Amino acid sequence: MAADPLHNLDLNLLLSLDALLEERNVTRAAERLGLSQPAVSAALRRLRRHFGDELLVRTGNRYDLTPLATQLRGTTTTALAGVRRVFEAEPGFDPETSTREFTVVASDYSATVLGDHLATEVAREAPGVRLRFQLQTHADVDQAPESLRHVDGMVLPHGFVHEVPAVELHTDSWVLVVSADNDAVGDAVTMEELAEMPWVVTHHAPTAFTPAVRQLSMIGLDPDIHVVTESFLPVPFLVAGTPRVALLQRQLATRLAGAAGVRTLDCPWDVLPLKEAFWWHPSHRADPAHGWLRRMMARAAARLDQPH
Known part of the structure; x- marks a missing residue:
């Protein structure tokens, strides 16, 4: 039986990889992670050995991503979100004390018209909870439902995603x-x-x-x-x-x-008309925190129909 490639891998390297690919600079990545520059430099060396790739290459006075690093940038963020979801899982959910982060994939339209209402509803019940609006890409939609495994859900009109549960939100013209x-x-x-x-x-x-x-x-x-x-x-x-x-x-x-x-x-x-819904992966069905989020989504959407 083949050895698990994660067996000897320090998953803390995923945090370093995400910061390095985002910042493209060891010093800024160290500041972002709250680590020393030598520690992040050591992590970069280990990552280079693991991937057999430089990942960051100097061009003049800056660093650029290699083709492999560019490819890893999106998957690293998704993987890190998945790891966070695993360790944020709770047998129960108390919104008053939770510090969980929920990731919602949305277009800039949805984030603009629905996001403020959702943030208001969430803050009212769960002051420690954080919302992350992740900008929707073509790949998120084309690769659903697989892409939905790694986030809490996606706001999208009917007609694009099928065979996954949805919460009806609002209708726009x-x-x-x-x-x-x-x-x-x-x-x-x-x-x-x-x-x-x-x-x-x-x-x-x-x-x-x-x-x-x-x-x-x-x-x-x-x-x-x-x-x-x-x-x-x-x-x-x-x-x-x-x-x-x-x-x-x-x-x-x-x-x-x-x-x-x-x-x-x-x-x-x-x-x-445009009929918006919140689409989510069936694996979230038994998660009490996700059930609460779905209720907050529906409540936020209801606010859109209220007179200003």
């Missing part, structure tokens, strides 16, 4: 966003006008897309895409001062319109 000074567009816009306008879209890929933009193509209008962005927050700022148009969630557009200098318009087609 879509609006069009144009520059506040775009005099070529009145208080309403037609489908013909939209076909002629330059577009800003988000997540334009076969398995990563904005559902409302996909629907637009399905009803026969192929947007003239000029700008693609991998997040939602920049969208109104990429529209402001230009003839561009974009689709944005109403909750987010309402918050950003004034600061960005844009205005919103109703869609001239029957656009499908």
